[in-house]
Amino acid sequence: MPHVNGSTEKSTKPSRERPGRAGGNTADLVKRRYSTRFVQPSDFNNTDAPPIPKLHLPDTGSIPSITVDEAALKDPNLDPEQYTATVLSDASDQQLRDYQTSLRELKNGASTDLQQNVFQNRTQFIKISKDAEKLNEDMRTLRSHMSELSASVNSLWASIAVPEARSSLENAATRTRKQANRSSVANLEQIYNNQLQTLWKEVEGSQKFLPAIPGRHVEIEQRRWAELDAATWKPKQKVSLILLNDHFMVAREKSRNRVNPSSKEMLESAQKVPTRLVAEKCWPLQDIDMLDLAPMGSARDKHEMANAISIRCGQESFTYQSERSSSAEKDKMLRKFRQTSEELRRLLRTETFTNTKNKKDKSDLSRSLSNDTDRSDILVDVDGKQKNLRWVEGQIDELDIEVALQHFEDAVRLVEKLRKITQGLKGNAIAQDLITTKIDGRAKMLADLVVKRLTSTHSFSNATQTNIAWLVRLGLHDQARETFLNARSETIIRRARQCIFEGDLRDYIFQVSFVYFTMMRNTVSIYQQCFPPLMMSACVKWAKQHLDGFNVILSRQLSSVQRGSPTWNECIDQAKEHAMMVNDVGLDFKELVRVKDDEE
Numbered sequence: 001m002p003h004v005n006g007s008t009e010k011s012t013k014p015s016r017e018r019p020g021r022a023g024g025n026t027a028d029l030v031k032r033r034y035s036t037r038f039v040q041p042s043d044f045n046n047t048d049a050p051p052i053p054k055l056h057l058p059d060t061g062s063i064p065s066i067t068v069d070e071a072a073l074k075d076p077n078l079d080p081e082q083y084t085a086t087v088l089s090d091a092s093d094q095q096l097r098d099y100q101t102s103l104r105e106l107k108n109g110a111s112t113d114l115q116q117n118v119f120q121n122r123t124q125f126i127k128i129s130k131d132a133e134k135l136n137e138d139m140r141t142l143r144s145h146m147s148e149l150s151a152s153v154n155s156l157w158a159s160i161a162v163p164e165a166r167s168s169l170e171n172a173a174t175r176t177r178k179q180a181n182r183s184s185v186a187n188l189e190q191i192y193n194n195q196l197q198t199l200w201k202e203v204e205g206s207q208k209f210l211p212a213i214p215g216r217h218v219e220i221e222q223r224r225w226a227e228l229d230a231a232t233w234k235p236k237q238k239v240s241l242i243l244l245n246d247h248f249m250v251a252r253e254k255s256r257n258r259v260n261p262s263s264k265e266m267l268e269s270a271q272k273v274p275t276r277l278v279a280e281k282c283w284p285l286q287d288i289d290m291l292d293l294a295p296m297g298s299a300r301d302k303h304e305m306a307n308a309i310s311i312r313c314g315q316e317s318f319t320y321q322s323e324r325s326s327s328a329e330k331d332k333m334l335r336k337f338r339q340t341s342e343e344l345r346r347l348l349r350t351e352t353f354t355n356t357k358n359k360k361d362k363s364d365l366s367r368s369l370s371n372d373t374d375r376s377d378i379l380v381d382v383d384g385k386q387k388n389l390r391w392v393e394g395q396i397d398e399l400d401i402e403v404a405l406q407h408f409e410d411a412v413r414l415v416e417k418l419r420k421i422t423q424g425l426k427g428n429a430i431a432q433d434l435i436t437t438k439i440d441g442r443a444k445m446l447a448d449l450v451v452k453r454l455t456s457t458h459s460f461s462n463a464t465q466t467n468i469a470w471l472v473r474l475g476l477h478d479q480a481r482e483t484f485l486n487a488r489s490e491t492i493i494r495r496a497r498q499c500i501f502e503g504d505l506r507d508y509i510f511q512v513s514f515v516y517f518t519m520m521r522n523t524v525s526i527y528q529q530c531f532p533p534l535m536m537s538a539c540v541k542w543a544k545q546h547l548d549g550f551n552v553i554l555s556r557q558l559s560s561v562q563r564g565s566p567t568w569n570e571c572i573d574q575a576k577e578h579a580m581m582v583n584d585v586g587l588d589f590k591e592l593v594r595v596k597d598d599e600e
Contacts, residue, residue, distance in 0.1 A: 218244055
């Protein structure tokens with residue numbers, strides 16, 4: 001081709017330049033730039049090369065951090081949004097992170113302080129509780145000492161006012177000791193019961209406050225006292241003060257019906273009627289305090305308050321004044337009250353100590369036999385074989401099952417067997433006492449069930465003999481006798497009340513006498529089959545009491561019938577004929593059936 005070597009040809013031709021065109025220097029520079037050759041280094045790992053210059057970055061430590069204001073955070077009126085907007089409005093990211101770290105550290109420190117404060121407060125609270133308990137004990141001791149001091153001061157005042165008080169107290173104590181030596185415990189209990197019976201009759205409503213309990217008796221009773229108004233110190237009503245060994249009663253006089261003064265007969269008859277008392281207040285003796293108001297009044301009031309006392313119970317206070325001119329009655333009441341209060345306080349302290357000791361002994365017994373090793377080591381003799389205490393406990397568990405199933409014969413036989421085993425534990429008093437306590441508790445539960453059954457089946461001879469035999473084998477002779485006789489008494493009274501008087505007096509006496517003497521005969525017959533002859537006196541006494549009750553009914557029904565009339569004679573003969581029914585059991589009540597006179 002003709003133009004293949006066109007470039008060569010063009011280079012050999014002379015160039016044409018445009019004359020007169022500006023910018024020749026620029027074109028020359030462009031040509032020179034494109035014709036320049038840069039030499040590339042062959043080794044890029046040349047160590048002689050200069051180092052790369054370091055970049056100068058801004059120092060972060062130089063940025064100021066935001067401090068946490070603890071006082072502002074503790075302000076209860078702090079607004080979190082407003083606070084953060086004010087403090088952290090121009091903060092950078094690093095400042096926000098630093099502020100968050102500071103807040104977290106502050107939170108952890110506050111939590112640690114709170115835990116330490118709770119622990120310290122708990123320790124202080126326990127210490128303060130112990131101090132408070134110790135202070136309460138000291139206060140109780142101080143209160144008892146103050147009471148004793150007050151009693152001593154009052155006794156001193158009483159001894160000053162009545163010089164012969166000491167000699168009278170000694171004589172009274174001597175007489176009391178002599179009487180106690182002469183009287184047995186049974187007679188003393190009978191005296192106490194008679195006192196309570198008399199108190200219940202004379203003071204209406206007193207039985208509600210003072211039920212019959214063993215040992216309760218009247219120490220002193222004084223009348224002719226008056227209750228004073230707390231504001232005006234004027235008499236409100238006449239009262240009687242009754243001091244018992246454990247209570248203090250105030251009884252007011254019951255208002256009588258209004259009597260016409262002009263009628264001399266009615267006035268005399270009203271004066272002969274004894275004054276009726278009504279129980280108004282009654283306090284336990286350990287809850288009250290009796291103060292003598294004579295030394296407490298002013299010089300002007302000492303004469304008026306010479307015979308006055310004050311009864312304080314908690315926040316209440318009552319004032320009473322003796323109507324007698326001398327202060328002998330008041331001094332006698334004060335002395336008796338202090339003496340009785342001291343005896344009661346000593347008795348309660350002894351009972352508390354005894355109960356605490358018994359509980360401690362029982363806990364020691366249980367603790368000593370709590371280990372399996374101890375139960376295995378203790379051996380008892382059972383029909384010539386050695387058994388350990390575990391076997392005995394298994395027998396007691398079996399007794400519980402028999403009692404629960406009301407298998408009375410098996411349960412009674414098991415109680416007898418365990419009691420016999422217990423007698424063989426003489427070498428180990430602790431184990432003997434513990435087993436005896438458990439057996440006695442089960443025996444009491446069994447006896448309660450048998451007594452309940454006896455009460456409901458006392459009319460059947462065979463069932464009664466079986467029930468009483470179980471109680472006798474359990475060692476409860478007295479309880480069996482009393483339960484049987486009381487059940488029969490209730491039956492006699494109930495059957496007698498079922499007899500209705502329909503106008504014929506002879507028919508009514510026939511029914512009542514037949515019920516009484518038939519029940520007596522059957523009761524005595526069953527009693528003779530259940531108890532030995534040595535215990536027959538209790539049954540005879542019971543029959544005599546019900547014979548007296550029948551005589552009261554007979555006397556009341558024949559009170560309107562003329563003595564010696566045919567109706568009278570028929571009723572008496574019919575009652576005596578029925579009384580002969582008890583001859584079958586060895587009793588003769590025929591001549592004891594009679595109508596009581598008015599004087600009797």
